Amino acid sequence: MFRYAETEGDVVAFFTAAEVQTESQLIDAGTGILALVKYASSASKHLVLDFSGVKGISSAIVGALVLASKIAKNKRTGFRLAGVDPVVMDVFSETRLNKVFRIERRSSAKDLLEAAIPFVMTRSDTKPCPSCGQPLRTSLAKQCLHCGEDWH
Numbered sequence: 001m002f003r004y005a006e007t008e009g010d011v012v013a014f015f016t017a018a019e020v021q022t023e024s025q026l027i028d029a030g031t032g033i034l035a036l037v038k039y040a041s042s043a044s045k046h047l048v049l050d051f052s053g054v055k056g057i058s059s060a061i062v063g064a065l066v067l068a069s070k071i072a073k074n075k076r077t078g079f080r081l082a083g084v085d086p087v088v089m090d091v092f093s094e095t096r097l098n099k100v101f102r103i104e105r106r107s108s109a110k111d112l113l114e115a116a117i118p119f120v121m122t123r124s125d126t127k128p129c130p131s132c133g134q135p136l137r138t139s140l141a142k143q144c145l146h147c148g149e150d151w152h
Contacts (some may be wrong), residue, residue, distance in 0.1 A: 062091065084103055
């Protein structure tokens, strides 16, 4: 759902889908946004969600953004949106969330997109990959999302 890159003071996350429509995509996006806030906070960095290429947004994602903004504020972590498409900006304007979020219309880090890596949410109770030692996403995983090792 996201790719991310780190700069000196920011964690910049890029959406990998132009629209989030299915229930599983909504759950992954919402959970991912909240996990990114936690990750940025733990790294003492600001979170930038780059919406470049996102052409539509659901009310569920808007709700996740509002919650993420509140959590970031409580954790004293900067939170801003960048690269917002005019159609998505209209949604923020109609709901007056353009007054709540710090929004930059242009992408703040397009050059980082090529270097961005997938953001993988892992559980702390999963076993490590037998090849690279990184934690697997679930206890039933048959492929490592870090190194690509496959044991199907």
